[in-house]
Amino acid sequence: MDATEKKLVNNDFKDIMLNRHSYRKFKKDVKISDEEITQILKEAISAPSACNLQSWHFVVCNTPEAKKRAREVMMPFNYPQIDTASTVIFVMGDIQSHYKYRDVWNKAAENGQITTEERDKIFKTFLPLYEKADRNFLEKDATLDGSMVAMQLLLLARAHGYEANPMSGYYFDKVVPQFGLDPERYIPITSIAIGKPDEEFTKSVRYDVSEVTDFA
Template structure:
């Protein structure tokens, strides 16, 4: 069982807030960043497609690349964070789909009937889908993973900031990915907050303004 620094789920969930200024003296080990991603990819995805890709930026050289496509208002969190995790949706994730399910069958985790069902329903759906559907699915999958990542980071004792505000046409190529396959979803800056900076805490709309029963 994973032992988190913060096992109080109520605190992890309800006291999460965006941080724009991090403690520049804090460095998160790559082994821990890898653990965070390992825990993140337990997130749900459509048909278990797992249409996500993560690029961890934790060097000055990498952050210079982020500056090539992010707008300047994201500079504080990019420059002061321990790392920025750039999340991309993988629109061609279905090409690995057969191997994934073959492995599950080989490990006797599913029956031959269940395997055939996947091949005759889910797989053709993606193999014949247009780019719009593949992009939409990848964006949803990656967004679910992004929210999970932010909560997991808090459980590890860190805070985060989810960032948009970038040139989506440049993001993949600057980070060394094929822009025809990978669509940028968001960046997540993480680290320890700078205790000398008081962050603005956002206010939520009343629940009745965003809730409707039928």
């Protein structure tokens, strides 16, 4: 059976969301195939993104060599996850996603999903925003998109029968060069360790909703 045809192991939204916790130690002998990771990513990129720019990029560390390279940029408190996770996925932001922005809308027009007039209106409305934007704006935008897709990954890990831990405890400046990526184009957003848990998660508390909410 092709991975795309496989049913999710867990399709219970309440369980997936409310029982998600950060696990930091995983069973070492568990392999997740590249095929399954590709499937998880395929599902994850259904995430929304600003102007549908999809300003994300993934670096999958799914071999001992790649995980070694991941370890080299991690802060030591994240070594237990790196050393035991089946896979570690770096979610990067693409701050040049607007360079290829026309492709996605041309495709939508070709598919008949929108008219060419609608496409041209989108080009006129959104493209100038990004073409004139400074790096700070582009980084924020890509960080938002990357965070959306990262959250989907965390939940999808559970839907596929795994647990996960988001980790941004790495040496920010080292990540992009470590994976041979263009520093003019990519920024690190977070990384996600995925595997089968080998110890209990640490129970975390939340502030009361009233403490973090104003009804305006």
